[in-house]
Amino acid sequence: MPLGGDWVQGTALTANGISRTPDGRALLMVNQAVGGGSLMRVDPRTGVARRVDVGGTPLPNADGLLLLGRLLHVVQNRLNTIAVLKLNESGTGGRVIARITDPDFKVPTTAAVWRDRIYLPNARFDVAQPTPDTTYDVVAVDRVGR
Incomplete structure (x- = not known):
């Protein structure tokens, strides 16, 4: 589906x-070419994207998105951080309420939830030349803002 509206297609990812x-009426995606990383609300019928007002907070290196109720967890891979945003019901606005970090993060790329924990696989993009001895693991962190 072609994306339009506020969407800007960059030269890279x-x-x-x-x-x-x-x-449940629209989709959320992060556009890395707008404002250093902007959350976008996309109409799934038309492809029209509108920038979500998150108080001017950029979301660079955004990767996986995990929505739990009205809390959107934005995995910022190379920052080894999860930005937790509290959204309004329609997903047109919100604000960052927390940032989750962990010393065991090694470029997490996505997230899944089970009970009171969020699980993130380490992609290990920090390793220039992975070898058979390069370790890969999953990190569990506590949920916030429930």
Whole structure:
């Protein structure tokens, strides 16, 4: 589906992460070419994208998106961080309420939830030449803002 509206196609990786809005009426994606990483609300019928007002907070290196209720967890891979945003019901606005980091993060790329924990695989993009001895693992962190 071609994306339009506020969408800007960059010369490198532009879109990353996808989730639904809290009300289930649209999709959320991060556009790396707009404002250093901007959350976008996309109409799934038309492809029209509108920038979500998150108070001017950029979301660089955004990768996986995990929506839990109205809390959107944005995995920022090379920053080894999860930005936690509280969204309004329609997903047109929100604000960062927390940032989750862990010393065991080694470029996490996506997230899944089970009970009170969020699980993130380490992609190990920090290793220039992986070998058979390069370790890969999953890190579990506590959920916040419930």
